[in-house]
Amino acid sequence: MKLIALCLGACLSVVCLAANASSTTYVRYQHLGKIGYGKLVEDSIYPLKGDIFSDSSLSSRKMSVRDVNLLLPTKPEKVFVVQAQKQLGETQANDYQFSFKLPSALISKGVPIQIPTDAKNIEYSSSLVVVIGKQSKNIDTKQASAAIFGLTVGGDLTEPNWLQHDAHSLRAKSADGFAPIANEIVRGLDFTQIHVSSKINGKAINDDALAEMTYSPAEVVxxxxxxxxxxPGDLIYIDLPTHTVEVKDNDVVSVSLNGIVKVENKIMF
Structure with missing residues (x-):
């Protein structure tokens, strides 16, 4: 069994390396009081000139990632949550289920998530997060592919008791910190070779291939x-049902995309 696990892990690593080969990673940062975007190459950031979502060019100068304050990947107008997969054991795809999160629910990796005192239990769903790159309305899937700027990962926290009690999902999904998200945005990944993996306290929860999703990101968009x-900058959290776990005080939950983008936060009740 150990040999099989090692072989599967090695195969997954090879697949991820192939998928990552042509990708580019961007971050949003603050440096000397100014906010900008840059291309992340190992521990260096190459600043972008202009608007990252429309017309930008890469600066030749670089700065160390240690000298900047990494920010949330975008400043979105809207944050959507979409459940767009078959539930485990079902043969037919579910209808799309849409909900919102307030932008104030967003929280960067490494920042502890303080759960409100009256929360009874919290569910954490790992999510692939789509970053919109152009204004779009009534578009088909081909146009939607072009509207996607890049991908990252995040977590969708929900208090199910509030969800049942309230007439809406505002409190249950939008409390402060209920939308952890990685700082990085990745472009150029091969959609057929993308894997989202999640862990709780270092123990693997699951690993999902994007190719196995019922709906592609373009179809969701x-x-x-x-x-x-x-x-541009709007975020779409696509929940992965097999990655949903109930979290407790001091749990550390992490979600990664092909091993190159990761969000990790400690839960505090």
Whole structure:
């Protein structure tokens, strides 16, 4: 069994390396009081000139990632949560289920998530997060692919008791810190070779291949655009049902994308 696990791990590493080969990673940062975007190469950031979502060019100068304050990957107008997969054991795909999070629910990796005192239990769903790159409305899947700027990962926290009690999901999904997200945005990944893996206290929860999702990110974006105008910087959390766990005080939950983008936060009750 150990040999099989090692072989599977080695195969997954090879697949991820192949998928990551042509990708580019960007971060949003603050340096000397100014906020900007830059290309992340190992421990160095190459600043971008202009608007990252429309017309930008790469500066030749670089700075160390240790000399900047990494920020949330975007400053979104809207943060969507979408459940767009078959539940385990079902043969038919579910309808899309949409909900919102307030942008104030976003929290960077490494920042402890303080749970409100009256919360009884918290569910954490690992999510692939789509970053919108252009304003879009009523678009098809081909146009939706072009509207996606990049990908990252995050967590969708929910208090199910509040969800049942309230007439809406605002409190249950949008309390402060209920939307942890990685700082990095990755472009150029091969969608057929993307893996999202999650751990709790260092123990693996699951690993999902994007190719196994019922709906592709482009299909999700297209569907959302039928109802909402999507704008650059908007975020779409696509929940992975097999990655949902109940978390307790002092649990540390991490979610990673192909091993190159990671969000990790400690839960505090």
């Amino acid at each position: 297209s569907e959302l655009s039928q109802y909402f105008t999507l704008k």
